[in-house]
Amino acid sequence: MEEKLEQAYLYDFYGELLNEHQRQVYEDFVFNDLSLGEIASEEGISRQGVADLIKRCNKKLLDYEAKLHLVEKFMSIKSDIRRIHELTNDFKKSHNELLMNEIEAISNQILEEL
Amino acid sequence: MEEKLEQAYLYDFYGELLNEHQRQVYEDFVFNDLSLGEIASEEGISRQGVADLIKRCNKKLLDYEAKLHLVEKFMSIKSDIRRIHELTNDFKKSHNELLMNEIEAISNQILEEL
Incomplete structure:
Protein backbone atom coordinates (compact mmCIF):
# COMPACT_ATOMS: atom_id res chain seq x y z
CA MET A 1 0.00 0.00 0.00
CA HIS A 69 -4.93 -6.36 13.16
CA LEU A 70 -8.17 -4.40 12.74
CA VAL A 71 -7.19 -2.53 9.57
CA GLU A 72 -6.23 -5.87 8.02
CA LYS A 73 -9.53 -7.43 9.14
CA PHE A 74 -11.60 -4.54 7.76
CA MET A 75 -9.73 -4.56 4.45
CA SER A 76 -10.46 -8.24 4.05
CA ILE A 77 -14.18 -7.75 4.78
CA LYS A 78 -14.28 -4.78 2.41
CA SER A 79 -12.89 -6.85 -0.43
CA ASP A 80 -15.42 -9.63 0.28
CA ILE A 81 -18.32 -7.17 0.30
CA ARG A 82 -17.09 -5.62 -2.92
CA ARG A 83 -17.22 -9.10 -4.45
CA ILE A 84 -20.81 -9.61 -3.20
CA HIS A 85 -21.75 -6.29 -4.74
CA GLU A 86 -20.22 -7.27 -8.10
CA LEU A 87 -21.89 -10.69 -8.03
CA THR A 88 -25.28 -9.08 -7.41
CA ASN A 89 -24.79 -6.86 -10.43
CA ASP A 90 -23.62 -9.80 -12.54
CA PHE A 91 -26.66 -11.76 -11.48
CA LYS A 92 -29.02 -8.99 -12.55
CA LYS A 93 -27.49 -9.21 -16.03
CA SER A 94 -27.09 -12.97 -16.42
CA HIS A 95 -29.61 -14.61 -14.04
CA ASN A 96 -27.02 -17.28 -13.46
CA GLU A 97 -28.01 -18.87 -10.17
CA LEU A 98 -24.50 -20.10 -9.45
CA LEU A 99 -23.74 -16.47 -8.58
CA MET A 100 -26.27 -16.71 -5.74
CA ASN A 101 -24.41 -19.67 -4.31
CA GLU A 102 -21.23 -17.66 -4.38
CA ILE A 103 -22.88 -14.73 -2.56
CA GLU A 104 -24.21 -17.15 0.02
CA ALA A 105 -20.79 -18.73 0.50
CA ILE A 106 -18.98 -15.40 0.86
CA SER A 107 -21.51 -13.96 3.30
CA ASN A 108 -21.33 -17.15 5.32
CA GLN A 109 -17.56 -16.99 5.41
CA ILE A 110 -17.61 -13.36 6.61
CA LEU A 111 -20.07 -14.29 9.37
CA GLU A 112 -17.75 -17.03 10.55
CA GLU A 113 -14.83 -14.62 10.68
CA LEU A 114 -16.67 -11.80 12.49
CA MET B 1 -25.98 -7.08 25.82
CA HIS B 69 -16.06 2.16 18.45
CA LEU B 70 -14.74 -0.89 16.64
CA VAL B 71 -16.94 -3.46 18.39
CA GLU B 72 -19.97 -1.32 17.54
CA LYS B 73 -18.81 -1.02 13.91
CA PHE B 74 -18.22 -4.77 13.57
CA MET B 75 -21.59 -5.62 15.16
CA SER B 76 -23.33 -3.37 12.66
CA ILE B 77 -21.51 -4.98 9.71
CA LYS B 78 -22.27 -8.43 11.10
CA SER B 79 -25.98 -7.70 11.26
CA ASP B 80 -25.93 -6.35 7.67
CA ILE B 81 -24.11 -9.42 6.40
CA ARG B 82 -26.53 -11.69 8.23
CA ARG B 83 -29.32 -9.90 6.36
CA ILE B 84 -27.56 -10.44 3.02
CA HIS B 85 -27.21 -14.09 3.86
CA GLU B 86 -30.95 -14.38 4.67
CA LEU B 87 -31.93 -12.51 1.52
CA THR B 88 -29.84 -14.87 -0.59
CA ASN B 89 -31.63 -17.82 0.93
CA ASP B 90 -35.00 -16.16 0.46
CA PHE B 91 -34.17 -15.48 -3.16
CA LYS B 92 -33.31 -19.11 -3.81
CA LYS B 93 -36.79 -20.02 -2.61
CA SER B 94 -38.87 -17.23 -4.14
CA HIS B 95 -36.88 -15.92 -7.13
CA ASN B 96 -38.17 -12.47 -6.22
CA GLU B 97 -35.74 -10.07 -7.85
CA LEU B 98 -36.55 -7.27 -5.42
CA LEU B 99 -34.42 -9.23 -2.96
CA MET B 100 -31.44 -8.74 -5.27
CA ASN B 101 -31.95 -4.99 -5.14
CA GLU B 102 -31.93 -5.15 -1.38
CA ILE B 103 -28.69 -7.16 -1.34
CA GLU B 104 -27.16 -4.64 -3.70
CA ALA B 105 -28.29 -1.72 -1.51
CA ILE B 106 -27.00 -3.27 1.72
CA SER B 107 -23.62 -4.22 0.25
CA ASN B 108 -23.31 -0.72 -1.18
CA GLN B 109 -24.10 0.83 2.18
CA ILE B 110 -21.49 -1.31 3.94
CA LEU B 111 -18.89 -0.31 1.35
CA GLU B 112 -19.62 3.35 1.99
CA GLU B 113 -19.22 2.85 5.73
CA LEU B 114 -15.99 0.86 5.57
Missing part, protein backbone atom coordinates in the same frame (compact mmCIF):
# COMPACT_ATOMS: atom_id res chain seq x y z
CA GLU A 2 1.23 3.53 -0.75
CA GLU A 3 2.70 4.96 2.47
CA LYS A 4 0.38 7.95 2.97
CA LEU A 5 -2.66 5.78 2.23
CA GLU A 6 -1.52 3.24 4.81
CA GLN A 7 -0.97 6.05 7.31
CA ALA A 8 -4.47 7.36 6.58
CA TYR A 9 -6.05 3.95 7.24
CA LEU A 10 -4.09 3.44 10.44
CA TYR A 11 -5.07 6.92 11.57
CA ASP A 12 -8.75 6.28 10.80
CA PHE A 13 -8.70 3.25 13.08
CA TYR A 14 -6.34 4.20 15.87
CA GLY A 15 -5.95 7.99 15.62
CA GLU A 16 -8.08 8.57 18.71
CA LEU A 17 -5.37 6.85 20.73
CA LEU A 18 -2.85 9.61 19.91
CA ASN A 19 -2.88 12.80 21.97
CA GLU A 20 -4.36 16.02 20.58
CA HIS A 21 -1.05 17.58 19.53
CA GLN A 22 0.04 14.40 17.78
CA ARG A 23 -3.31 14.21 15.97
CA GLN A 24 -3.06 17.82 14.81
CA VAL A 25 0.44 17.36 13.34
CA TYR A 26 -0.33 13.95 11.87
CA GLU A 27 -3.50 15.20 10.17
CA ASP A 28 -1.65 18.18 8.70
CA PHE A 29 0.98 15.85 7.30
CA VAL A 30 -1.15 12.91 6.09
CA PHE A 31 -4.50 14.50 5.18
CA ASN A 32 -3.72 18.17 4.53
CA ASP A 33 -0.45 17.31 2.78
CA LEU A 34 1.53 20.09 4.46
CA SER A 35 5.33 19.86 4.26
CA LEU A 36 7.48 19.30 7.37
CA GLY A 37 8.64 22.94 7.05
CA GLU A 38 5.09 24.28 6.89
CA ILE A 39 4.02 22.28 9.94
CA ALA A 40 7.18 23.34 11.81
CA SER A 41 6.46 27.04 11.37
CA GLU A 42 2.78 26.52 12.19
CA GLU A 43 3.56 24.63 15.40
CA GLY A 44 6.57 26.71 16.38
CA ILE A 45 8.86 23.68 16.56
CA SER A 46 11.85 22.59 14.46
CA ARG A 47 11.52 20.70 11.19
CA GLN A 48 13.37 17.82 12.86
CA GLY A 49 10.91 17.98 15.77
CA VAL A 50 8.02 17.52 13.36
CA ALA A 51 9.77 14.64 11.59
CA ASP A 52 10.40 12.91 14.94
CA LEU A 53 6.81 13.40 16.07
CA ILE A 54 5.43 11.90 12.85
CA LYS A 55 7.84 8.98 13.19
CA ARG A 56 6.65 8.36 16.76
CA CYS A 57 3.00 8.52 15.64
CA ASN A 58 3.68 6.06 12.81
CA LYS A 59 5.33 3.69 15.26
CA LYS A 60 2.45 3.97 17.75
CA LEU A 61 -0.18 3.34 15.05
CA LEU A 62 1.77 0.41 13.61
CA ASP A 63 2.18 -1.06 17.10
CA TYR A 64 -1.60 -0.98 17.58
CA GLU A 65 -2.12 -2.66 14.22
CA ALA A 66 0.51 -5.30 15.01
CA LYS A 67 -1.45 -6.15 18.17
CA LEU A 68 -5.05 -5.78 16.97
CA GLU B 2 -25.41 -9.60 28.63
CA GLU B 3 -22.39 -8.42 30.64
CA LYS B 4 -20.07 -11.41 30.13
CA LEU B 5 -20.87 -11.45 26.42
CA GLU B 6 -20.02 -7.77 26.14
CA GLN B 7 -16.80 -8.38 28.05
CA ALA B 8 -15.97 -11.22 25.67
CA TYR B 9 -16.45 -9.01 22.60
CA LEU B 10 -14.42 -6.18 24.07
CA TYR B 11 -11.69 -8.64 24.98
CA ASP B 12 -11.69 -10.13 21.48
CA PHE B 13 -11.02 -6.70 20.01
CA TYR B 14 -8.80 -5.00 22.55
CA GLY B 15 -7.51 -7.78 24.80
CA GLU B 16 -4.04 -7.59 23.27
CA LEU B 17 -3.72 -4.11 24.79
CA LEU B 18 -3.88 -5.52 28.33
CA ASN B 19 -0.73 -6.90 29.92
CA GLU B 20 -0.15 -10.63 30.23
CA HIS B 21 -1.22 -10.92 33.87
CA GLN B 22 -4.42 -8.95 33.21
CA ARG B 23 -5.18 -11.16 30.20
CA GLN B 24 -4.70 -14.33 32.21
CA VAL B 25 -7.06 -13.24 35.00
CA TYR B 26 -9.61 -11.74 32.63
CA GLU B 27 -9.72 -14.90 30.50
CA ASP B 28 -10.19 -17.07 33.57
CA PHE B 29 -13.09 -14.90 34.67
CA VAL B 30 -14.84 -14.24 31.34
CA PHE B 31 -14.08 -17.31 29.23
CA ASN B 32 -13.26 -20.05 31.73
CA ASP B 33 -15.97 -18.90 34.12
CA LEU B 34 -13.84 -19.28 37.25
CA SER B 35 -15.09 -17.56 40.42
CA LEU B 36 -13.20 -14.68 42.02
CA GLY B 37 -12.19 -17.05 44.83
CA GLU B 38 -10.84 -19.67 42.44
CA ILE B 39 -8.80 -17.08 40.53
CA ALA B 40 -7.56 -15.58 43.81
CA SER B 41 -6.12 -18.88 45.05
CA GLU B 42 -4.71 -19.68 41.60
CA GLU B 43 -2.94 -16.30 41.35
CA GLY B 44 -1.98 -16.08 45.02
CA ILE B 45 -3.71 -12.72 45.49
CA SER B 46 -6.78 -11.70 47.51
CA ARG B 47 -10.33 -12.05 46.26
CA GLN B 48 -10.63 -8.27 46.39
CA GLY B 49 -7.40 -7.97 44.39
CA VAL B 50 -8.93 -10.10 41.63
CA ALA B 51 -12.16 -8.06 41.69
CA ASP B 52 -10.18 -4.81 41.40
CA LEU B 53 -8.07 -6.15 38.56
CA ILE B 54 -11.14 -7.23 36.58
CA LYS B 55 -12.73 -3.84 37.20
CA ARG B 56 -9.61 -2.09 35.89
CA CYS B 57 -9.56 -4.35 32.82
CA ASN B 58 -13.25 -3.61 32.14
CA LYS B 59 -12.58 0.10 32.39
CA LYS B 60 -9.56 -0.10 30.07
CA LEU B 61 -11.47 -2.11 27.45
CA LEU B 62 -14.50 0.21 27.65
CA ASP B 63 -12.21 3.23 27.28
CA TYR B 64 -10.78 1.78 24.08
CA GLU B 65 -14.28 1.14 22.74
CA ALA B 66 -15.41 4.65 23.71
CA LYS B 67 -12.55 6.04 21.61
CA LEU B 68 -12.49 3.60 18.68
Whole structure:
Protein backbone atom coordinates (compact mmCIF):
# COMPACT_ATOMS: atom_id res chain seq x y z
CA MET A 1 0.00 0.00 0.00
CA GLU A 2 1.23 3.53 -0.75
CA GLU A 3 2.70 4.96 2.47
CA LYS A 4 0.38 7.95 2.97
CA LEU A 5 -2.66 5.78 2.23
CA GLU A 6 -1.52 3.24 4.81
CA GLN A 7 -0.97 6.05 7.31
CA ALA A 8 -4.47 7.36 6.58
CA TYR A 9 -6.05 3.95 7.24
CA LEU A 10 -4.09 3.44 10.44
CA TYR A 11 -5.07 6.92 11.57
CA ASP A 12 -8.75 6.28 10.80
CA PHE A 13 -8.70 3.25 13.08
CA TYR A 14 -6.34 4.20 15.87
CA GLY A 15 -5.95 7.99 15.62
CA GLU A 16 -8.08 8.57 18.71
CA LEU A 17 -5.37 6.85 20.73
CA LEU A 18 -2.85 9.61 19.91
CA ASN A 19 -2.88 12.80 21.97
CA GLU A 20 -4.36 16.02 20.58
CA HIS A 21 -1.05 17.58 19.53
CA GLN A 22 0.04 14.40 17.78
CA ARG A 23 -3.31 14.21 15.97
CA GLN A 24 -3.06 17.82 14.81
CA VAL A 25 0.44 17.36 13.34
CA TYR A 26 -0.33 13.95 11.87
CA GLU A 27 -3.50 15.20 10.17
CA ASP A 28 -1.65 18.18 8.70
CA PHE A 29 0.98 15.85 7.30
CA VAL A 30 -1.15 12.91 6.09
CA PHE A 31 -4.50 14.50 5.18
CA ASN A 32 -3.72 18.17 4.53
CA ASP A 33 -0.45 17.31 2.78
CA LEU A 34 1.53 20.09 4.46
CA SER A 35 5.33 19.86 4.26
CA LEU A 36 7.48 19.30 7.37
CA GLY A 37 8.64 22.94 7.05
CA GLU A 38 5.09 24.28 6.89
CA ILE A 39 4.02 22.28 9.94
CA ALA A 40 7.18 23.34 11.81
CA SER A 41 6.46 27.04 11.37
CA GLU A 42 2.78 26.52 12.19
CA GLU A 43 3.56 24.63 15.40
CA GLY A 44 6.57 26.71 16.38
CA ILE A 45 8.86 23.68 16.56
CA SER A 46 11.85 22.59 14.46
CA ARG A 47 11.52 20.70 11.19
CA GLN A 48 13.37 17.82 12.86
CA GLY A 49 10.91 17.98 15.77
CA VAL A 50 8.02 17.52 13.36
CA ALA A 51 9.77 14.64 11.59
CA ASP A 52 10.40 12.91 14.94
CA LEU A 53 6.81 13.40 16.07
CA ILE A 54 5.43 11.90 12.85
CA LYS A 55 7.84 8.98 13.19
CA ARG A 56 6.65 8.36 16.76
CA CYS A 57 3.00 8.52 15.64
CA ASN A 58 3.68 6.06 12.81
CA LYS A 59 5.33 3.69 15.26
CA LYS A 60 2.45 3.97 17.75
CA LEU A 61 -0.18 3.34 15.05
CA LEU A 62 1.77 0.41 13.61
CA ASP A 63 2.18 -1.06 17.10
CA TYR A 64 -1.60 -0.98 17.58
CA GLU A 65 -2.12 -2.66 14.22
CA ALA A 66 0.51 -5.30 15.01
CA LYS A 67 -1.45 -6.15 18.17
CA LEU A 68 -5.05 -5.78 16.97
CA HIS A 69 -4.93 -6.36 13.16
CA LEU A 70 -8.17 -4.40 12.74
CA VAL A 71 -7.19 -2.53 9.57
CA GLU A 72 -6.23 -5.87 8.02
CA LYS A 73 -9.53 -7.43 9.14
CA PHE A 74 -11.60 -4.54 7.76
CA MET A 75 -9.73 -4.56 4.45
CA SER A 76 -10.46 -8.24 4.05
CA ILE A 77 -14.18 -7.75 4.78
CA LYS A 78 -14.28 -4.78 2.41
CA SER A 79 -12.89 -6.85 -0.43
CA ASP A 80 -15.42 -9.63 0.28
CA ILE A 81 -18.32 -7.17 0.30
CA ARG A 82 -17.09 -5.62 -2.92
CA ARG A 83 -17.22 -9.10 -4.45
CA ILE A 84 -20.81 -9.61 -3.20
CA HIS A 85 -21.75 -6.29 -4.74
CA GLU A 86 -20.22 -7.27 -8.10
CA LEU A 87 -21.89 -10.69 -8.03
CA THR A 88 -25.28 -9.08 -7.41
CA ASN A 89 -24.79 -6.86 -10.43
CA ASP A 90 -23.62 -9.80 -12.54
CA PHE A 91 -26.66 -11.76 -11.48
CA LYS A 92 -29.02 -8.99 -12.55
CA LYS A 93 -27.49 -9.21 -16.03
CA SER A 94 -27.09 -12.97 -16.42
CA HIS A 95 -29.61 -14.61 -14.04
CA ASN A 96 -27.02 -17.28 -13.46
CA GLU A 97 -28.01 -18.87 -10.17
CA LEU A 98 -24.50 -20.10 -9.45
CA LEU A 99 -23.74 -16.47 -8.58
CA MET A 100 -26.27 -16.71 -5.74
CA ASN A 101 -24.41 -19.67 -4.31
CA GLU A 102 -21.23 -17.66 -4.38
CA ILE A 103 -22.88 -14.73 -2.56
CA GLU A 104 -24.21 -17.15 0.02
CA ALA A 105 -20.79 -18.73 0.50
CA ILE A 106 -18.98 -15.40 0.86
CA SER A 107 -21.51 -13.96 3.30
CA ASN A 108 -21.33 -17.15 5.32
CA GLN A 109 -17.56 -16.99 5.41
CA ILE A 110 -17.61 -13.36 6.61
CA LEU A 111 -20.07 -14.29 9.37
CA GLU A 112 -17.75 -17.03 10.55
CA GLU A 113 -14.83 -14.62 10.68
CA LEU A 114 -16.67 -11.80 12.49
CA MET B 1 -25.98 -7.08 25.82
CA GLU B 2 -25.41 -9.60 28.63
CA GLU B 3 -22.39 -8.42 30.64
CA LYS B 4 -20.07 -11.41 30.13
CA LEU B 5 -20.87 -11.45 26.42
CA GLU B 6 -20.02 -7.77 26.14
CA GLN B 7 -16.80 -8.38 28.05
CA ALA B 8 -15.97 -11.22 25.67
CA TYR B 9 -16.45 -9.01 22.60
CA LEU B 10 -14.42 -6.18 24.07
CA TYR B 11 -11.69 -8.64 24.98
CA ASP B 12 -11.69 -10.13 21.48
CA PHE B 13 -11.02 -6.70 20.01
CA TYR B 14 -8.80 -5.00 22.55
CA GLY B 15 -7.51 -7.78 24.80
CA GLU B 16 -4.04 -7.59 23.27
CA LEU B 17 -3.72 -4.11 24.79
CA LEU B 18 -3.88 -5.52 28.33
CA ASN B 19 -0.73 -6.90 29.92
CA GLU B 20 -0.15 -10.63 30.23
CA HIS B 21 -1.22 -10.92 33.87
CA GLN B 22 -4.42 -8.95 33.21
CA ARG B 23 -5.18 -11.16 30.20
CA GLN B 24 -4.70 -14.33 32.21
CA VAL B 25 -7.06 -13.24 35.00
CA TYR B 26 -9.61 -11.74 32.63
CA GLU B 27 -9.72 -14.90 30.50
CA ASP B 28 -10.19 -17.07 33.57
CA PHE B 29 -13.09 -14.90 34.67
CA VAL B 30 -14.84 -14.24 31.34
CA PHE B 31 -14.08 -17.31 29.23
CA ASN B 32 -13.26 -20.05 31.73
CA ASP B 33 -15.97 -18.90 34.12
CA LEU B 34 -13.84 -19.28 37.25
CA SER B 35 -15.09 -17.56 40.42
CA LEU B 36 -13.20 -14.68 42.02
CA GLY B 37 -12.19 -17.05 44.83
CA GLU B 38 -10.84 -19.67 42.44
CA ILE B 39 -8.80 -17.08 40.53
CA ALA B 40 -7.56 -15.58 43.81
CA SER B 41 -6.12 -18.88 45.05
CA GLU B 42 -4.71 -19.68 41.60
CA GLU B 43 -2.94 -16.30 41.35
CA GLY B 44 -1.98 -16.08 45.02
CA ILE B 45 -3.71 -12.72 45.49
CA SER B 46 -6.78 -11.70 47.51
CA ARG B 47 -10.33 -12.05 46.26
CA GLN B 48 -10.63 -8.27 46.39
CA GLY B 49 -7.40 -7.97 44.39
CA VAL B 50 -8.93 -10.10 41.63
CA ALA B 51 -12.16 -8.06 41.69
CA ASP B 52 -10.18 -4.81 41.40
CA LEU B 53 -8.07 -6.15 38.56
CA ILE B 54 -11.14 -7.23 36.58
CA LYS B 55 -12.73 -3.84 37.20
CA ARG B 56 -9.61 -2.09 35.89
CA CYS B 57 -9.56 -4.35 32.82
CA ASN B 58 -13.25 -3.61 32.14
CA LYS B 59 -12.58 0.10 32.39
CA LYS B 60 -9.56 -0.10 30.07
CA LEU B 61 -11.47 -2.11 27.45
CA LEU B 62 -14.50 0.21 27.65
CA ASP B 63 -12.21 3.23 27.28
CA TYR B 64 -10.78 1.78 24.08
CA GLU B 65 -14.28 1.14 22.74
CA ALA B 66 -15.41 4.65 23.71
CA LYS B 67 -12.55 6.04 21.61
CA LEU B 68 -12.49 3.60 18.68
CA HIS B 69 -16.06 2.16 18.45
CA LEU B 70 -14.74 -0.89 16.64
CA VAL B 71 -16.94 -3.46 18.39
CA GLU B 72 -19.97 -1.32 17.54
CA LYS B 73 -18.81 -1.02 13.91
CA PHE B 74 -18.22 -4.77 13.57
CA MET B 75 -21.59 -5.62 15.16
CA SER B 76 -23.33 -3.37 12.66
CA ILE B 77 -21.51 -4.98 9.71
CA LYS B 78 -22.27 -8.43 11.10
CA SER B 79 -25.98 -7.70 11.26
CA ASP B 80 -25.93 -6.35 7.67
CA ILE B 81 -24.11 -9.42 6.40
CA ARG B 82 -26.53 -11.69 8.23
CA ARG B 83 -29.32 -9.90 6.36
CA ILE B 84 -27.56 -10.44 3.02
CA HIS B 85 -27.21 -14.09 3.86
CA GLU B 86 -30.95 -14.38 4.67
CA LEU B 87 -31.93 -12.51 1.52
CA THR B 88 -29.84 -14.87 -0.59
CA ASN B 89 -31.63 -17.82 0.93
CA ASP B 90 -35.00 -16.16 0.46
CA PHE B 91 -34.17 -15.48 -3.16
CA LYS B 92 -33.31 -19.11 -3.81
CA LYS B 93 -36.79 -20.02 -2.61
CA SER B 94 -38.87 -17.23 -4.14
CA HIS B 95 -36.88 -15.92 -7.13
CA ASN B 96 -38.17 -12.47 -6.22
CA GLU B 97 -35.74 -10.07 -7.85
CA LEU B 98 -36.55 -7.27 -5.42
CA LEU B 99 -34.42 -9.23 -2.96
CA MET B 100 -31.44 -8.74 -5.27
CA ASN B 101 -31.95 -4.99 -5.14
CA GLU B 102 -31.93 -5.15 -1.38
CA ILE B 103 -28.69 -7.16 -1.34
CA GLU B 104 -27.16 -4.64 -3.70
CA ALA B 105 -28.29 -1.72 -1.51
CA ILE B 106 -27.00 -3.27 1.72
CA SER B 107 -23.62 -4.22 0.25
CA ASN B 108 -23.31 -0.72 -1.18
CA GLN B 109 -24.10 0.83 2.18
CA ILE B 110 -21.49 -1.31 3.94
CA LEU B 111 -18.89 -0.31 1.35
CA GLU B 112 -19.62 3.35 1.99
CA GLU B 113 -19.22 2.85 5.73
CA LEU B 114 -15.99 0.86 5.57
